[in-house]
Amino acid sequence: MKTFAWPQGVRCAVFLSVHFDAESYDLKSTTEDRLFGRFSYGRYGVRAGLPRLLAMLQRRTLAATVFVTADDARRHEAEVRALAEAGHEIASRGADLRPLPELREGERASLAAAHETLATIAGRPPVGFRAAGGELSSGTLATLAGLGYRYDSSFQDADHPYVFAPTPGARIAELPTVQALDDAPLYSARHTMARLDKVWREEFDALHAEGCLVPMTVHLRGDMGSTRAARIAVLDDLLAYMASKPGVRFVTCAQLAEMTLAQDLPGEPDPCAAHQATLAVTPYRGDLSIKPI
Amino acid sequence: MSAARTLLPKDMRCAVTLGVDFDGPSHEVGRGIAPIGTHSWGRYSARCGVPRHMDMLGKHGVPCTFFVPGYDAECHPETIQAIHANGFEVAAHGYLHEAWDLKAQEETELLHRTDHILRELTGEPVLGWRSPSGRKTPNTMHVLKSLGYIYDSSDKDYDLPYRLRFGPGPQDSIVELPNNTYSLDDFPFFKFSHTPPSEVLAQWKAEFDAIYASDRFLVLTVHPRSGWGSGTPARTAVLDQMIGYIKQHEGVQFFSSAGFAQWCLDHPQHLEEVSIP
Numbered sequence: 146m147k148t149f150a151w152p153q154g155v156r157c158a159v160f161l162s163v164h165f166d167a168e169s170y171d172l173k174s175t176t177e178d179r180l181f182g183r184f185s186y187g188r189y190g191v192r193a194g195l196p197r198l199l200a201m202l203q204r205r206t207l208a209a210t211v212f213v214t215a216d217d218a219r220r221h222e223a224e225v226r227a228l229a230e231a232g233h234e235i236a237s238r239g240a241d242l243r244p245l246p247e248l249r250e251g252e253r254a255s256l257a258a259a260h261e262t263l264a265t266i267a268g269r270p271p272v273g274f275r276a277a278g279g280e281l282s283s284g285t286l287a288t289l290a291g292l293g294y295r296y297d298s299s300f301q302d303a304d305h306p307y308v309f310a311p312t313p314g315a316r317i318a319e320l321p322t323v324q325a326l327d328d329a330p331l332y333s334a335r336h337t338m339a340r341l342d343k344v345w346r347e348e349f350d351a352l353h354a355e356g357c358l359v360p361m362t363v364h365l366r367g368d369m370g371s372t373r374a375a376r377i378a379v380l381d382d383l384l385a386y387m388a389s390k391p392g393v394r395f396v397t398c399a400q401l402a403e404m405t406l407a408q409d410l411p412g413e414p415d416p417c418a419a420h421q422a423t424l425a426v427t428p429y430r431g432d433l434s435i436k437p438i
Numbered sequence: 439m440s441a442a443r444t445l446l447p448k449d450m451r452c453a454v455t456l457g458v459d460f461d462g463p464s465h466e467v468g469r470g471i472a473p474i475g476t477h478s479w480g481r482y483s484a485r486c487g488v489p490r491h492m493d494m495l496g497k498h499g500v501p502c503t504f505f506v507p508g509y510d511a512e513c514h515p516e517t518i519q520a521i522h523a524n525g526f527e528v529a530a531h532g533y534l535h536e537a538w539d540l541k542a543q544e545e546t547e548l549l550h551r552t553d554h555i556l557r558e559l560t561g562e563p564v565l566g567w568r569s570p571s572g573r574k575t576p577n578t579m580h581v582l583k584s585l586g587y588i589y590d591s592s593d594k595d596y597d598l599p600y601r602l603r604f605g606p607g608p609q610d611s612i613v614e615l616p617n618n619t620y621s622l623d624d625f626p627f628f629k630f631s632h633t634p635p636s637e638v639l640a641q642w643k644a645e646f647d648a649i650y651a652s653d654r655f656l657v658l659t660v661h662p663r664s665g666w667g668s669g670t671p672a673r674t675a676v677l678d679q680m681i682g683y684i685k686q687h688e689g690v691q692f693f694s695s696a697g698f699a700q701w702c703l704d705h706p707q708h709l710e711e712v713s714i715p
Binding site for chain 1: 475478481509513537628632634636637664665672674
């Protein structure tokens with residue numbers, strides 16, 4: 146069976162994905178009229194964080210993929226347009242950060258409307274998607290393919306990109322991420338920059354040694370994000386470290402999706418199909434997990 | 439014949455058993471969650487984690503036991519057959535990774551179902567079980583014994599193997615290989631404390647040093663999934679380096695869990711017998 150291969154001379158590819166997640170995130174916990182105080186870390190990401198990130202990326206001539214909700218894009222049209230004009234990819238994160246499974250039969254309309262909003266603001270339609278909280282419904286992949294999306298990046302189940310065929314004839318690339326290379330779990334657990342730096346270097350070294358995809362995810366936010374001055378310096382140093390290693394190519398998610406779809410890989414079937422019968426008779430136990438004492 | 443306290447013979451300087459708890463999509467499906475998006479970590483086990491672990495273990499030439507939920511074996515039969523064909527032990531680990539309490543009849547049915555699935559795939563009897571999440575009932579050991587299992591590896595109450603007596607009959611005992619899921623396991627570090635891989639290695643080395651100097655029995659567990667597991671390159675490298683470190687120590691013997699349980703059965707005079715409850 147044909148498997149994913151990097152182009153000649155490439156040992157591994159790195160993409161830098163950015164979760165815009167401004168007010169959309171704070172609004173999970175409060176209302177529009179209360180976006181201040183503890184609910185203003187999202188606004189920090191736009192006011193203080195984004196200019197800093199843009200400057201760093203420009204200095205590195207590095208194009209990032211920025212996943213934005215339609216609601217955040219509407220609130221920050223000029224910033225999203227500036228990102229697109231600076232050569233960064235604007236990708237969809239849906240309408241807001243409500244988990245897709247909660248939208249039920251409204252999911253398709255919601256994703257389609259978000260698609261139109263982002264296309265209008267960014268000046269071109271998004272080709273990629275990453276779900277809020279990584280939560281997909283059983284129909285999301287087919288819906289995305291139907292809307293013309295070239296990739297989803299919500300799974301965490303492989304070392305390399307692969308291809309889904311959610312319905313007969315439909316093909317959409319999957320660009321899987323890894324939790325260890327996401328800043329939010331570490332910073333939201335109040336870990337230090339030194340700890341994040343150590344984790345990321347060790348994870349990167351091993352992925353590079355084995356020629357795996359290096360999917361980086363950072364947030365703009367002031368709480369769990371990477372745009373504070375000290376934190377962006379850590380990210381900057383890490384990107385320099387990666388760039389210094391042999392065979393590392395930086396790509397946007399859209400470029401990686403095209404690289405993947407051009408390889409004529411077999412399309413994996415709808416990932417829900419095999420589990421539907423069991424799920425239909427299994428009660429929800431999602432709240433069941435070990436908690437520290 | 440039994441010992442007042444388990445004491446491994448002098449020439450067995452330290453016994454080591456390695457376990458890989460498969461934990462594929464069963465972990466999410468059993469909780470009623472489709473294994474997609476952020477819930478897809480279990481799909482990594484068969485695709486990447488298990489092959490990577492087998493490669494690494496094969497290079498070391500050490501035995502290992504893969505504890506497999508029955509549902510995951512149904513989802514990935516070829517992976518289970520590859521584990522067996524590569525000479526590693528396949529043992530039972532629940533059906534849907536039941537990390538919740540079961541009624542006696544349901545538990546019996548599920549233990550039988552998983553046993554049947556694994557037996558069909560490997561063509562050999564299953565010899566051991568590890569509870570998903572460590573839950574057991576007064577019924578569990580009776581069912582395992584009736585299925586011909588020789589060991590359980592779920593209890594947390596000791597540092598050494600022992601003979602667990604669960605009834606008065608001559609057949610009412612089983613070898614217990616106790617484990618510790620707070621330190622000699624990967625998920626506490628990768629799920630809760632986001633510990634850098636190199637520090638997990640240091641932690642496990644410190645555990646081994648203390649064990650090597652005292653009880654001389656190590657049960658180490660990892661998971662081949664993504665997320666909080668060790669299937670990914672940096673974390674598989676931790677286990678790789680850990681095995682290399684253990685091998686540098688004189689007199690260490692690696693066993694599969696079944697292999698070590700059989701040794702215990704063959705040397706009853708070395709094992710303490712404990713009646714529980």
